Amino acid sequence: MMRTRPLKVALLGCGVVGSEVARIMTTHADDLAARIGAPVELAGVAVRRPSRVREGIDPALVTTDATALVKRGDIDVVVEVIGGIEPARTLITTAFEYGASVVSANKALLAQDGAALHAAAEEHGEDLYYEAAVAGAIPLIRPLRESLAGDKVNRVLGIVNGTTNFILDKMDSTGAGYQEALDEATALGYAEADPTADVEAFDAAAKAAILAGIAFHTRVRLDDVYREGMTEVTSADFASAREMGCTIKLLAICERAADGASVTARVHPAMIPLTHPLASVRGAYNAVFVESDAAGQLMFYGPGAGGAPTASAVLGDLVAVCRNRLSGSTGPGESAYAALPVSPMGDVVTRYHISLDVADKPGVLAQVATVFAEHGVSIDTVRQQGRLDGSGEASLVVVTHRASDASLTGTVEALRKLDTVRGVASIMRVEGE
Amino acid sequence: MMRTRPLKVALLGCGVVGSEVARIMTTHADDLAARIGAPVELAGVAVRRPSRVREGIDPALVTTDATALVKRGDIDVVVEVIGGIEPARTLITTAFEYGASVVSANKALLAQDGAALHAAAEEHGEDLYYEAAVAGAIPLIRPLRESLAGDKVNRVLGIVNGTTNFILDKMDSTGAGYQEALDEATALGYAEADPTADVEAFDAAAKAAILAGIAFHTRVRLDDVYREGMTEVTSADFASAREMGCTIKLLAICERAADGASVTARVHPAMIPLTHPLASVRGAYNAVFVESDAAGQLMFYGPGAGGAPTASAVLGDLVAVCRNRLSGSTGPGESAYAALPVSPMGDVVTRYHISLDVADKPGVLAQVATVFAEHGVSIDTVRQQGRLDGSGEASLVVVTHRASDASLTGTVEALRKLDTVRGVASIMRVEGE
Numbered sequence: 001m002m003r004t005r006p007l008k009v010a011l012l013g014c015g016v017v018g019s020e021v022a023r024i025m026t027t028h029a030d031d032l033a034a035r036i037g038a039p040v041e042l043a044g045v046a047v048r049r050p051s052r053v054r055e056g057i058d059p060a061l062v063t064t065d066a067t068a069l070v071k072r073g074d075i076d077v078v079v080e081v082i083g084g085i086e087p088a089r090t091l092i093t094t095a096f097e098y099g100a101s102v103v104s105a106n107k108a109l110l111a112q113d114g115a116a117l118h119a120a121a122e123e124h125g126e127d128l129y130y131e132a133a134v135a136g137a138i139p140l141i142r143p144l145r146e147s148l149a150g151d152k153v154n155r156v157l158g159i160v161n162g163t164t165n166f167i168l169d170k171m172d173s174t175g176a177g178y179q180e181a182l183d184e185a186t187a188l189g190y191a192e193a194d195p196t197a198d199v200e201a202f203d204a205a206a207k208a209a210i211l212a213g214i215a216f217h218t219r220v221r222l223d224d225v226y227r228e229g230m231t232e233v234t235s236a237d238f239a240s241a242r243e244m245g246c247t248i249k250l251l252a253i254c255e256r257a258a259d260g261a262s263v264t265a266r267v268h269p270a271m272i273p274l275t276h277p278l279a280s281v282r283g284a285y286n287a288v289f290v291e292s293d294a295a296g297q298l299m300f301y302g303p304g305a306g307g308a309p310t311a312s313a314v315l316g317d318l319v320a321v322c323r324n325r326l327s328g329s330t331g332p333g334e335s336a337y338a339a340l341p342v343s344p345m346g347d348v349v350t351r352y353h354i355s356l357d358v359a360d361k362p363g364v365l366a367q368v369a370t371v372f373a374e375h376g377v378s379i380d381t382v383r384q385q386g387r388l389d390g391s392g393e394a395s396l397v398v399v400t401h402r403a404s405d406a407s408l409t410g411t412v413e414a415l416r417k418l419d420t421v422r423g424v425a426s427i428m429r430v431e432g433e
Numbered sequence: 434m435m436r437t438r439p440l441k442v443a444l445l446g447c448g449v450v451g452s453e454v455a456r457i458m459t460t461h462a463d464d465l466a467a468r469i470g471a472p473v474e475l476a477g478v479a480v481r482r483p484s485r486v487r488e489g490i491d492p493a494l495v496t497t498d499a500t501a502l503v504k505r506g507d508i509d510v511v512v513e514v515i516g517g518i519e520p521a522r523t524l525i526t527t528a529f530e531y532g533a534s535v536v537s538a539n540k541a542l543l544a545q546d547g548a549a550l551h552a553a554a555e556e557h558g559e560d561l562y563y564e565a566a567v568a569g570a571i572p573l574i575r576p577l578r579e580s581l582a583g584d585k586v587n588r589v590l591g592i593v594n595g596t597t598n599f600i601l602d603k604m605d606s607t608g609a610g611y612q613e614a615l616d617e618a619t620a621l622g623y624a625e626a627d628p629t630a631d632v633e634a635f636d637a638a639a640k641a642a643i644l645a646g647i648a649f650h651t652r653v654r655l656d657d658v659y660r661e662g663m664t665e666v667t668s669a670d671f672a673s674a675r676e677m678g679c680t681i682k683l684l685a686i687c688e689r690a691a692d693g694a695s696v697t698a699r700v701h702p703a704m705i706p707l708t709h710p711l712a713s714v715r716g717a718y719n720a721v722f723v724e725s726d727a728a729g730q731l732m733f734y735g736p737g738a739g740g741a742p743t744a745s746a747v748l749g750d751l752v753a754v755c756r757n758r759l760s761g762s763t764g765p766g767e768s769a770y771a772a773l774p775v776s777p778m779g780d781v782v783t784r785y786h787i788s789l790d791v792a793d794k795p796g797v798l799a800q801v802a803t804v805f806a807e808h809g810v811s812i813d814t815v816r817q818q819g820r821l822d823g824s825g826e827a828s829l830v831v832v833t834h835r836a837s838d839a840s841l842t843g844t845v846e847a848l849r850k851l852d853t854v855r856g857v858a859s860i861m862r863v864e865g866e
Contacts, residue, residue: 031650034650034771035583035650137728139581142576142580143575143580146575146749147746149468149748149752150461150752151748152461217464217468277734292745293745294745294748295570295742296741296742297736298571298735299732300732300734301732301734302728302729306729308727308728312581312584312725312727312728315584315727316579316581316584317583318583319582320579320582329757330760
């Protein structure tokens with residue numbers, strides 16, 4: 001049973017993702033119509049630079065006035081692939097007011113204002129879908145929100161930024177330093193000219209906020225996410241990791257506390273065992289590892305970015321929203337009923353790998369061990385290594401048992417005050433064990 | 434906004450999966466109610482042996498009369514975890530007639546009668562969900578049916594049977610033979626007393642039929658799936674695989690033909706490169722690799738069986754079906770509009786690894802190569818190895834380029850007729866390249 005009146009789609013943004021969305025809507029029009037139960041029609045495309053030639057898109061559909069397009073009144077679904085906070089936020093809320101549902105790929109906006117946008121959607125009885133906002137083409141929002149709706153998620157551990165995974169993989173496999181690996185990523189188009197959002201983990205932090213919110217049925221804002229970039233990871237860190245049977249990944253980690261009463265969300269570089277499924281995620285690929293009460297350990301793997309993969313996620317949402325529209329229903333909205341407190345980083349409990357530069361003389365290890373003990377941080381292994389450069393210095397590598405981040409921070413502060421500790425070369429968390 | 438009148442669930446079957454479903458419905462009742470928007474109540478549990486004590490289940494709910502339970506008239510959702518064709522099929526269609534939606538974990542029934550069951554659900558305006566029927570807890574049906582609804586899936590390559598993956602992994606990692614590895618799987622509870630359904634790939638074939646149907650929007654029945662078990666895989670095959678940088682997995686493979694006009698579905702042991710993400714799927718885990726036009730390569734990984742994981746999938750469906758019920762809608766039904774022909778095995782195109790026992794004398798290789806050429810099968814590499822046992826025999830290992838299964842079959846028949854070919858030791862397909 002096919003409705004003949006088409007559903008009308010307004011596309012906001014026609015860059016790498018938007019142009020792929022438009023292309024697939026044209027080339028796969030028959031399939032989309034069959035799967036939805038009605039044809040879908042591209043009713044307008046809002047862009048900033050209308051003069052740019054866009055192959056396959058009727059120039060009559062192109063406009064620079066996104067607001068007028070959204071306010072037309074006959075639009076069924078607005079697809080927002082502009083990115084950034086404004087004007088995307090205003091356009092989305094306007095869409096709801098004018099009776100359209102929204103499909104968005106905007107992680108920054110969802111991480112910052114997800115609750116308000118969900119509320120606006122619900123107020124107007126519209127859908128807000130955003131599978132493409134996290135890990136590109138990898139189905140993740142829908143599995144977490146729907147497939148695991150009868151389960152209790154305890155941890156989400158993800159590689160959710162392809163740029164940084166490419167860089168870290170390159171450092172690991174070739175021994176390259178950070179700058180050299182970044183340069184290659186830039187040359188190959190994996191890193192932007194200004195890589196800050198990726199390498200300082202702003203991008204991954206936004207995704208962590210979205211994932212934690214859905215996984216724990218709790219509002220988690222970008223500000224709640226502890227964030228540490230990966231620009232200071234060195235070849236020496238990779239050597240240390242290998243000695244422990246680990247590699248280094250930039251991980252987004254969302255955890256329920258052991259007592260179940262609070263959650264944490266954080267993004268930072270971490271060592272993970274080579275035997276962990278995330279350790280073998282190569283290049284610019286993404287993967288998210290989910291641990292839940294009943295299902296156990298699941299992993300979702302695929303391309304985390306790129307025009308076509310992101311368009312695939314957008315179009316999957318578009319089909320779902322169109323189907324909902326035809327049946328007069330809406331999909332699941334925000335689920336934040338659990339309203340668990342988000343604990344600060346100091347409460348996070350994990351293991352640590354600490355490299356110290358120390359004076360090469362008797363008694364140093366005893367001093368260092370005393371500081372750890374005084375702060376309640378239990379040591380798993382210590383490895384001391386004299387240097388061959390005649391400097392009278394040595395390296396001390398300490399791997400701890402599980403301890404709170406606050407205890408570890410206190411330990412490190414105290415270590416820095418010891419005369420015999422010349423410097424703290426690196427501190428790296430150890431995850432996924 | 435919470436409705437107070439509960440949704441009523443009838444549970445058919447209370448074995449390993451059913452008892453977990455009942456347990457989680459009790460322990461997570463508040464979470465389920467919050468996520469659905471109304472409480473759910475276990476209204477009855479149909480079992481074969483009512484005398485067995487079932488911890489946590491009110492004995493007053495237990496009945497041996499599944500039909501009467503389904504016909505009560507006040508049941509919202511029937512959860513069918515009995516398995517097998519009858520009485521499951523009749524109970525499911527009766528449920529639809531009496532106004533209930535159905536969540537099922539029954540792969541055999543879905544593979545055999547999916548179309549008829551979908552039609553019955555649609556006729557009565559009810560939902561039929563079955564995420565648990567394929568790969569246990571791994572969200573797979575929903576991602577394929579919904580997340581990739583705007584994309585074009587070209588290939589599904591999956592490890593969908595945990596028992597056989599455990600056996601093959603054991604053979605690979607320890608050098609054990611098939612029988613020894615099977616014995617260990619049985620001792621550990623990974624294999625049933627009669628392992629036929631697993632090792633002869635009946636189980637995997639049912640899952641392949643379901644996956645192919647959803648991936649290609651085409652009806653694929655169990656009879657359409659080519660099936661070859663893994664009981665004849667030997668230690669020698671693993672040695673051959675390793676020489677090629679491969680391992681051996683039992684794979685369910687659903688493919689769209691290169692011209693897009695037909696599809697194939699098959700299950701058989703195959704060599705795959707160690708670098709393929711499926712190669713590192715260990716033990717009883719499952720994983721499904723999906724290749725699509727826009728999304729590219731995705732992989733879904735997790736436990737493919739077990740009470741709690743399967744219950745997680747059942748409960749995710751239960752939440753979805755209850756939500757649909759409250760909003761007066763139904764989820765996506767069967768999508769078979771593409772109606773592509775399912776080609777026979779002879780049309781499948783892939784590569785082959787063939788081990789021959791041949792006479793150790795000049796001219797054998799020329800004879801063998803001629804047979805391949807006459808059948809249009811192009812040879813990639815040949816390795817000839819004289820035996821040290823004085824038998825006057827040699828081994829000849831041929832790896833082909835891509836060729837149709839029909840051509841390969843013809844080649845092998847002709848090879849068997851050569852005087853110099855003493856026997857065909859093994860034929861193994863090579864996939865995932």
